[in-house]
Amino acid sequence: MPAHRIVRAWFEASVARSEELAAGPPEIAFVGRSNVGKSSLLNALCSQATLARVSRTPGRTQRVNVFHAELDDGRALRLVDLPGFGYAKLSHAQRDEMAPMVAAFVENRFSIGWLKAVVLLHDLRRDADDDAIGFAAHIRNVQGKVELVATKADQVPKTRRGAMLDTLQKAYGLRWPPVAVSTHDGTGLDDVRHLVLRACFPQPPKKPRK
């Protein structure tokens, strides 16, 4: 079944800390290394090429940018574009600040109940790295939900994708292989829509039939 789509989205706020962001609809956060494709994926989900800034310069997104989005059935959610951790072309001082800032933001939003899941992005062409694995483990430790998504799938031939996804599944200790997406050719976008909707609007468990 095709997922509900985001039909409207707009920039809501740019903040440095969770405390600066008031309560609102259910939130999904996009995290991962600098340049992995966070802003691009957010734009693709909202069908707006220029909503979140996409850049060739790693480390462009240095604050937490928050977007309000509405589905075709009127339900609202928030998409949160977090600064990339890792390879940013930032000073060492700035870089050292980034990962703890992202972790603190995410932890706080989970603890107050607004954040429903973190979409952790991983470039399908790259080996799993300790920063991202550590981040995923940390989020799970604080009872947060992590969904791994492998980006830039268009850069990997279809015949090789399965094996690479299996490798990531093992490295991150997942029950299923991650979803592979490409914002260039649309691969996997519907799967990401489904996982975002499942996290934001969980279905109540069905009552057993008598």
Ligand SMILES: Nc1nc2c(ncn2[C@@H]2O[C@H](COP(=O)(O)OP(=O)(O)OP(=O)(O)O)[C@@H](O)[C@H]2O)c(=O)[nH]1
């Ligand atoms: N081939 C390919 N390139 C992509 C894809 N998604 C994003 N890119 C490119 O990757 C680069 C970084 O994309 P962004 O969306 O800015 O990445 P980001 O994770 O938001 O980066 P920071 O904000 O710096 O952390 C840009 O040059 C994008 O065009 C994709 O699906 N396929």
Ligand SMILES: [Mg+2]
């Ligand atoms: Mg970005």
